[in-house]
Amino acid sequence: MKDSVLTIDSGAQSAGWSEDRVELLKKLWMEGLSASQIAGELGQGVTRNAVIGKVHRLKLSARAKPTNSTPRARPAARPAPRRVASPTASIGSTMAGMNKVRASVSRPQSIGATALAVSNDVEVQMYVAPVAAEIFIPEDKRLSLLQLNEHTCKWPIGDPLTKDFYFCGQHSQDSTPYCEFHSRRAYHQVDKKRR
DNA sequence: CCCTGATTCGC
């Protein structure tokens, strides 16, 4: 009798990569499925991180090479990002981008009348100049630094060195340090890319 | 915001 020596007979192991699972992983990965899709296919006990981790361990990270050899920027060594304590809500000078406003005039449909093609719909595109003050805060709503709390928008407005400096002060929903309006500003324009 | 893979490192 030949006994298959497998080290996977530890009973009910969770995400133990049995051979058939690994094969399935390879297959799906080669077919171009994303890690999350493969994870879903393998079962709920497998996360996409697990898949990616296994993929890398198997050294099959590169599945499709169109032309060049993945000039993936290798940041060499990382300063051990483990456990970041403070996300750092750096509030700084974030100028407002341009707001593109697109106003379209709805064309009146010709009812009753026969035919008569409608004229080209009028679209007006204009660029609103980047206003210095992004939003107007009534004076009675303006807060100083000491008036801020967990539920006030901490978006700075004005020059900190002058008297007309204040914080937005509007109610911030969740754990967001900003109100809805400024939260979009803070997280959407800057950061993300362009680092 | 969503998503993707890549990497690191405690377990």
Add this chain to the structure above:
DNA sequence: GCGAATCAGG
């Protein structure tokens, strides 16, 4: 070896 946490980019 494993994979969560994180990073980095689209």
